[in-house]
Amino acid sequence: MNNTNSSVTDIESDNAPKGLNEDIVRFISKKKNEPEWMLEYRLKAFAYWKTLEEPTWAHVSYKKPDFQDIIYYSAPKPKKELKSLDEVDPELLKTFEKLGISLEEQKRLSGVESRIAVDAVIDSVSVKTTFKETLSEKGIIFCSFSEAVQEHPDLIKKYMGTVVPYTDNFYAALNAAVFSDGSFCYIPKGVRCPMELSTYFRINASGTGQFERTLLIADEGAYVSYLEGCTAPMRDENQLHAAVVEIVTHKNAEVKYSTVQNWYPGDKNGKGGIFNFVTKRGICLEDNSKISWTQVETGSAVTWKYPSVILKGDNSIGEFYSVAVTNNYQQADTGTKMMHLGKNTRSTIISKGISAGFSNNSYRGLVRIAKGASNARNFSQCDSLLMGDKCGAHTFPYIEIKDKTAIVEHEATTSKIGEDQIFYCKQRGIDTEKAIGLIVNGYCKEVLNQLPMEFAVEAQKLLAVSLEGSVG
Amino acid sequence: METITKVSIKDKIISEFELSKNSLFGDSTIRKNALDSFAKLGIPGRKSEEYKYVNMELALKGDFAFSSPNPFAAQQTRLSEGQVETASILKTAIVVVIENGVFSANNSRLGVLPKGLIIQNISDATNLDSFKAHYSNYADVASDAFIALNTALASGGVFIHVAKSAVIELPIHIIHINTCSVPTIVNARNLVVVEENAQTTIVESFVVSSNSTKVFNNALSEIVVAANANVKHYKIQDEGDVGNLVNTTQVYQKKQSVFSTNNLTLSGSLVRNNLTIVLDDEFIESHLNGLYLTKGTQVVDNHTLVDHRKPNCNSNELYKGIIDEKSAATFNGKIYVRKDAQKTNAFQSNKNILLSDDGTINTKPQLEIYADDVKCSHGTSTGKLDEDQVFYLRARGLSEASAKKLLMHAFASEVVNTVELEELKSYLEAEISNRFE
Structure with a gap:
């Protein structure tokens, strides 16, 4: 994947000038033809953002981005309605193809049982949404965020900012002020989404920050599995990415959200790479609902990401499965928050960290059992694997319990790959590199098993590529 | 309109330093340096990551006097024979009494000290080489406001020196007893130096007399364990409802030494333990055990840091708590394995039982690891x-x-x-x- 990343797609961008002020916020809003209430929301968020300072508590160190040196809006032009893939800019298709996730392939897949609908986002604007028709038959809304603002303002008004308010943190406020686009998904009552929904994010134009916003709503008894994949071409400058994802599940609903993140991690000397500061949170609003996060994080120079679940409804379930790989000079501070508010709520956290090279990899998680959240149950397991003696692996779990009926367990281990394991493989004719791939895949199996099939294959390859050259 | 100007506790401490600096023992540059550091750090608030679960500002609210090295001060004379008797848990032991942060020769029962053992008032020990070599070398004033406060304003305490190859059979029991008649900030300071191949057992207990008022006890002990030495250390904290205790124990271990500590918290309105063990050589063993039983509105906050600096060391930590009524307990244990500390085995376990609906448990076991050939784990569980x-x-x-x-x-x-x-x-x-x- 290293080589495929090293190209830039030539699509002319319609950029906003560099820098951030109220005019830029207005510019973005106007560009997107937004109604007045949306602009007001952005301005409120911007005013609040100005009062905040960048958080420094994460176990990462990097040069703070200059927020006045970022282009906050860049859209591929011109945009016309496309009926088939042939009409899509061939440059774009080529880029997708290089990544091995071409729309062509997705289209072909549509003829087979396993179907994936792709909402491709290139530099913040949804270029193409496929399978829309099939979905709309079921009453499922799956479109770009800006389209939803125009066409489903009531839903946006009702849900946007309810899980991640703009007051949540520095980057969430920034995102609320300048978000360019993203995806919106609504699954109506009792509908089981017939295919995996998928968004591929890419950061493309140089020096643009990407601020997408995703909102997923599963109404009573609905089910959806949502895939998010990210990859960025090679760039020298550090690029900022501050996304917000919100998930709401109603009674008996279930959302499964899977991410494979493979943004440019910077070169071997730690130059360049993406800053990935993401706020992801779901709320199990009503009884018996379930939210499950699965993530495979192999990219980005700096990652700061804590997909969380608020377990508000009784008997609701939250899950977090994560593999985070850091190599060279990458830094990751990632984990989850499980807030138990309802009765009989359950949560599971499985986190596997792998650090190699000069990288630092931290798990930071919070499990909070509120008073009155009776019979809450949590199990957390955080394992770290170290490769080489120049990297670091860290665990920072926070556990706060205010109810006596809670049962909470946390386990963490740190170790390296056993020499005897490698020896065993080598004895059977498997070279060291492959042996490590094998062992790492086994180590991550619990998490990879949670991914949909297509993703699991890609994720396995990614793991191997990310750790290339980290041994011997 | 009348304006009431309230002097913050931080400013009070700084002006107290100016008043008393000439009557305090030891090197004035160390004290000055510590005060500067304290002025910079201030009393940690709720936003401070290290003091997130304990409200220090609340504990230091109100008017406080300061423990003073002057033996004629009124609060020094309130200890009776019977009180010492009650506080002596061990029938056969060398008893050291520290009353309101000052070594009390009259109440201590040293007897004839075994060969190789020195026990004396810390303010009389400042000219000894072993004092100069170690005092304030381990508790870093820049790292914590209470270390800085203690180093700046330490009123007294005990200096214990165990000579090379001396094996002290009798346990040494240090009784920290507070008998203050007015709310007081007590800064007791101890230094324990155990030389090569020596062995000793030290028990520190923290109690208050029945007639004591509210006390904020900021006690600090530095313990140096030289090569091949073996030190067993126990702490019993039982200061009742009037006691607010910040208890820092700073341990420094050299090659092949063994140190074990048991931290037993029985009562106290607020108890904060800062235990740091530095393993600065190879083949060292450290054992940390803790038990806290909380009730009422008690707050107990245990902070431990095990700093593995060199290869081939083992550390083992076990903390358990039973939390009742409206009390709150925190465990924050950190294992730090530095880049060179290969072949480290470090284990940590924290288990809690929550008995009441109003109790709170916060646990934060942390691993920070920079070496790859290690076996480290932590586990924590909480339940009924x-x-x-x-x-x-x-x-x-x-x-x-x-x-x-x-x-x-x-x-x-x-x-x-x-x-x-x-x-x-x-x-x-x-x-x-x-x-x-």
């Missing part, structure tokens, strides 16, 4: 008493109360059993039984 176990015992004729009592005893015994002093062990067992009556 297992109902199946209670049922099992009740099915065998035990009442619900005694079944629960038995289970809590069993839970605590894992820590109590690591206490090697029989007298101390039975004292603790009795205390635990009383607690669960």
Whole structure:
């Protein structure tokens, strides 16, 4: 994947000038033809953002981005309605193809049982949404965020900012002020989404920050599995990415959200790479609902990401499965928050960290059992694997319990790959590199098993590529 | 309109330093440096990551006097023979009494000290080479406001030196007793130096006299364990409702030494333990055990840091707590493995039982690891008493109360059993039984 990343797609961008002020916020809003209430929301968020300072508590160190040196809006032009893939800019298709996730392939897949609908986002604007028709038959809304603002303002008004308010943190406020686009998904009552929904994010134009916003709503008894994949071409400058994802599940609903993140991690000397500061949170609003996060994080120079679940409804379930790989000079501070508010709520956290090279990899998680959240149950397991003696692996779990009926367990281990394991493989004719791939895949199996099939294959390859050259 | 200007506790401390600096023992540059550091750090608030779960500002609210090295100060004269007797848990021990942060020669029972052992008032020890070589070398004033406060304003304490190859059979019992007539900030400071191949057992207990008012006890002990030495250390914290205790223990270990500590918190309105162990050579062993039984509105916050600096060392940590009523307990344990510390084995475990609806448990076990050939793990669990176990015992004729009592005893015994002093062990067992009556 290293080589495929090293190209830039030539699509002319319609950029906003560099820098951030109220005019830029207005510019973005106007560009997107937004109604007045949306602009007001952005301005409120911007005013609040100005009062905040960048958080420094994460176990990462990097040069703070200059927020006045970022282009906050860049859209591929011109945009016309496309009926088939042939009409899509061939440059774009080529880029997708290089990544091995071409729309062509997705289209072909549509003829087979396993179907994936792709909402491709290139530099913040949804270029193409496929399978829309099939979905709309079921009453499922799956479109770009800006389209939803125009066409489903009531839903946006009702849900946007309810899980991640703009007051949540520095980057969430920034995102609320300048978000360019993203995806919106609504699954109506009792509908089981017939295919995996998928968004591929890419950061493309140089020096643009990407601020997408995703909102997923599963109404009573609905089910959806949502895939998010990210990859960025090679760039020298550090690029900022501050996304917000919100998930709401109603009674008996279930959302499964899977991410494979493979943004440019910077070169071997730690130059360049993406800053990935993401706020992801779901709320199990009503009884018996379930939210499950699965993530495979192999990219980005700096990652700061804590997909969380608020377990508000009784008997609701939250899950977090994560593999985070850091190599060279990458830094990751990632984990989850499980807030138990309802009765009989359950949560599971499985986190596997792998650090190699000069990288630092931290798990930071919070499990909070509120008073009155009776019979809450949590199990957390955080394992770290170290490769080489120049990297670091860290665990920072926070556990706060205010109810006596809670049962909470946390386990963490740190170790390296056993020499005897490698020896065993080598004895059977498997070279060291492959042996490590094998062992790492086994180590991550619990998490990879949670991914949909297509993703699991890609994720396995990614793991191997990310750790290339980290041994011997 | 009348304006009331309130002097913040930080400013009070700084002006107290100006007033008393000439009467305090030791090197004035160390003290000045510590004060500067304190002025910079300030009293940690709720936003401070290290003091997130404990409200220090609240504990330091109101008017405070300061412990003073002057033996004629009024608060120095309130200790009776009987009180020392009650506080002496061990029948056969060398007893050191520190009253309101000052070494009390009259009340201490040193007897004839065995060969190789020096015990004296820390303010009389400042000219000794072993004092100069170690004092304030380990507790870093820049790292913590309370270390800085103690180093700046330490009123007294005890200096213990165990000479090379000396084996001290009798346990040394340091009783920190507070008898303050007005709310006081007490800064007691101890230095324990155990030389090569030496062995000793040290018990520190923290109590208050029945007539004491509110006290904020900021006690600090530095313990140096030289090569091949073996030190067993126990702390019993029992200051009742008036006691607010910040207890820093800073341990520095050299090659092949063994250090074990048991931290037993029985009472106290607020107890904050800062235990740091630095393993600065190879083949060192460290054992950290802790037990905290909380009730009422007590707040207990245990902070431990095990700093593995060199290869081939082992550390083992076990902290257990039983939380009742409206009390809150925190465990924050950190294992730090530096880049060179290959072949480190470091284990940490924290287990809690929450008995009441209003209690709180916060645990934050942390691993920070920069070496790859290590085996490190931590585990923590929190729950109620297992109902199946209670049922099992009740099915065998035990009442619900005694079944629960038995289970809590069993839970605590894992820590109590690591206490090697029989007298101390039975004292603790009795205390635990009383607690669960």
